[in-house]
Amino acid sequence: MIRTGPRRGLTGALALALGAAGLAVVSTATPAVAAPHYDSTPSVQIGWTDSATPKTAYPWNDETHMPLGTRVDDEGKSHTSRIYATFDLSSYEDRKIYGGTVFIQEYSAGDCAKRAIEIWRTEPVSETPTWNRAPKPLAKLDEILTPEWCPKANISFDVTAAVQDAVAQQQRLITFEIRVPEQYESDPAYGRRLNWYRSVGLTTKYNSVPKVDNKHLYNGGFPCTPAQPYSRLGGFANVLQAVGTDADPNDERGLTTEFAIWPADEPEARKVFSKEYGISGRVNTVNLPEGTLVDGESYAWQARVSDRVDFSSWSKKCYFTYDGTRPTAPTVTSANYPSSNTGQWAPAGAPAVFTFSGNGNTDVAGFQYSWNDLGVNVCEASGDLGQWVCRDPFSLPNTVRADAPGGSATVTLNPVGSGPQRLTVRSIDLAGNVSAATVYETLVRWSAPEVRVENGEPQWGQEVVLKLVPANGVTGVREYEVTLDNGEPQTRPADEDGTARFSFTATNPNGHSLKVRSRSENGFVSQEATWSAYFWPGPGVKSDVYVQTPDGSPVGGVGVQGSFTFSPPPGWTDTAAYRYSFIDGEELTEVAAGADGRATITWTPTTSGWVTLTVFAVKPDGTWSEYGNWYSFEVAATS
Template sequence: MTGIWPRRGLIGGLALTLAVTGLAVVTTGSVALASPHNETPPIVQLGWTDSATPRKAYDAGDRANLPLGTWQDDTGKSHTSRVYATFDLSSFEGKKIYGGTMFIQEYSAADCGKRAMEIWRTRAVDSTPTWRRAPQPLTKVAESGDVQFCPAHLTFDVGAALRDAAAKKQRRVTFEIRVPEQYESDASYGRHIYWSRGVNLTVQYNSPPKIDNTHLYNGGFACTQLRPYPKIGGFAHRLQAVGTDADPADEFGLTTEYAIWPRGDAAARTVFTRDGGRSGRVNGVTLPEGTLVDGVTYGWQARVGDGAEVSAWSKKCFFTYDATRPSTPTVTSANYPPSGSAAWAPVGEPAVFTFSGNGDRDVAGFEYSWNDLGATGCSEGGAVGQLVCRDPFSYPNRVRADVPGGSATIILSPNGSGPQRLTVRAVDLAGNVSPTTEYQVRVPSSTPEVLVESGEPEWGQEVRLKFVPADGITGVQHYEVILDSGQPETRQAAADGTAEFSFVATNPGGHRLTVRSHSGNGFVSEDGRWFTYFDPWPGVRSDIYLPGQPTGGVGVEGTFTFSPPPGWTDTVAYRYVFGFDPEAVYTEVAAGVDGRATITWTPTVSGFTELIVYAVRANGTVSEYSNWYSFAVAATS
């Protein structure tokens, strides 16, 4: 049975029940115990002895009821029998045994008016003994007299014997079932025990829960006893601990208690509880507002209960609560004038910024970012479900001050052009942050230019690009390139600051590219972006007849090359016609092994003309979309 501790406390002598969801509940009353678990251990030996055959042991067999006391066989010969049952207790190692009940089902009785039965614990045996070599009796465990029914279903309390065996780490316990000595020779007290379910044992037990001293957390940080005690800010009210319980029934029924007190004032110890914990996972409390006082050092510890047992208290943990925000920092720059001066930042030169804590010793460092600053991040993603917070200065864009309340200088490239805003705030050791300071500047454009060197990009063909630094950007050493959503690549720059980049267009939907230049002085340009997409129909290119201004002329032969629609790898032919005519008959031309085809055409008239082209697959299907290639034939010169 899974135990749940009641959340009850005493206020002014009155019992108070608090209903709180997801938060801690203060408890001052004692913990109520739930019922332990019940389990039937395996029986490893069951049988009887016979005084008439003192050297022979009789194991319980199929459909053979077990004789008890004095009885006569079919020839009238008298026998006296005792029953022995041995149970395996090894599964209860490490568990606490509360009690045990033996169940005996009679099959028949010589005289229902006479009944007497005793349960003795003997030295443990591995197999059914004989009358002559009966195991030594240790203690009488229980006895039973008359009951209302006959044959009877009897129960005996054998808990003391089980507890003693567990205390002595004995894996087996043997019980002797007998008629008391004064009646044992009287056949009217004889019985037979039912073979099917005649002897059974139920053990009442519980696995004591344990508190895991390696998983104690507060404010997202691991427990510590080392001085100086850590300062913890915003999440200090979160206490978390891991309890474990070996009983499957208690996996989701643990209750964790947290005791917290101001260091040096144990009398002010307050206890909070949280129900519904899972074995092996944190079960935390959120301290009520007002529990922690700014600047005070606290000790705390935890313990866990399953409703029947409570663990020992964990080791003690200590921290200092810090709720005070540091003061707002100031920002200056050696080379980037503030926008109020009407001056622009220098072209291609990284900014040098100095942040100052202005002597406030609570300022341990600074956080900065172009535009806005995000919230300090903590997550519930720990290995056992705990809140995880990082060292305040392990985050990107944070820098420590040279001394408490001192300053820090950084070198930073802007991530855009035009009006730009640097946002800065101070950070203390507890992770508290100050109000923000904004530093406005005006930055010239630094976007590199992307030129296509291979003509209009085609799907399935190589695309060659050239990167050119923005005006005024000098000393470019390399470019950082990201194609689509891939990993960054580097291309070294030539002496003139340019670089080349090529790739095969494999995505039917097109490609996107981001590039930025890196100069020798540490300056990183803003991102340059380039993209291309592919129309979902076959491509058409001509050596003479180009879209736009009239070209060629009447009688001037030109070539037209067809290429597969994006994604087509099995193009075998093209169907085309010059001029739009619903009744026109299309001409089909076979494609080469590369899926392309070239035709020649000589115009007979000048003026606007359309070439309509479809692609054909190997299975005969025709492309859904056609290319309407429009151009103008120049007048004959």
């Protein structure tokens, strides 16, 4: 804060500058700045005492300028007053105090040539005392003995030491006594009044010391390891992260984090790296420069946080061993899926058995494998505090540990495709480093089941019955896994011949899709078959005699009566009628729909040859379907 003069006097220019503005220098409207911070400390009591009425307390009130020192009333009676002000310091617990300044403003003076004012710290009081019950003085804090800029001067007192002590002692209240020095206190020439509007104010300069969170220290995408055995870390070991917090809102986006790291057995080789612009409650990250870490070396590290004024204490120590060496690539063999180099095909319906070997290299701890490319083991900034998260590679899908360092592992797999298939395998070490890939190619037979429609062409609103049939060579099928329209998978048990049925009602106007694969008693899971049905957006047509044959061969015959059933377009629930014609260009005939939205007509051809039946659906309001159905077939010459 700004003090209007040196400890024992006012400088004229500064007093003049403050004279017009009063205590506006404490305005809370000024822009927020970084630590340390200034705060107008809330008052608990402000008031004065009077020696002439020693049992009466005089709390501060509007429009009464507070008396200080001695004054003589109209009846010649002498009054000596002292001013007391108490402030609440409870908001500064756990904060570091850098300064304290008490402000007053004079209103009038007995003699402007004489000024002597002291400020004392007393035992704390929560209510304005009386002259007889004044609190015990503890220490004189500051004084002013110079008369300049009387009587409208803005005066400040340095009370830093007192505020620091009170906060350190966890005292919630601090009380100040403002008085004329004892040798002048009875002299009315030193008496004065303080401006009631400005009252007595305390501005505290403080800072909340930032903290480092020992529960949130991260190294290479993993939580801190505080003791042996040390974590072995590979490619992301150079990423150190720590969470700092700062209770001051103005500092929450400007923290600097320092990371100290050293070889575990060489603390004297400690190096410190820093990262600015950290956010309170989120990780701040430093990437160690290339060459900082040496392969095979164990390291210790810790972090601390600064708001550019104060540092937190150093965090606990974390440890890791750096492993920058990739393991060697594995060899891959199979007991029943021969390499494609032999020209032989794998047996139908049999799970594949593969053996991966580390060939005795003790750095190999296990293996990753996939029928597709493996990609990279990705670490992501996906933690709840923004930290990098790297998973234990052996917690990932398609990983297996070797039976011993540098040993082997055998897995049983089901191929996902047919024809030439590539199995990609690589070694993993304990630090998460991976080797170059080994690719094993084998020839796999088709194994997806066949899907057959059992009850004719699927129609919207009707039941669809599908028969599921094993692929050639796939035996011992015990069940099928069926997924309809990307829903949850369902299972259907297989009959003795390996077939099964799956039925559903076609409720989606846009059609349906289905995925299915078989599971055999020997653990084999087939490739996935897909099936779909699309519904023409116009009305449906179905005939008992005049069916549409796959090869277009003639049906029925001249004089042979056939029925035709019309069904609503997909999604229609209010079909009132159908309009149809068997002759192109002929006026359409209307037939009413039944309660189920369907209508059936009969028709007997009089000539043979190709016929196209045109049908439109009609709603109750007369709206025609946007799409019609052009149902074509050939009438045979004779029945």
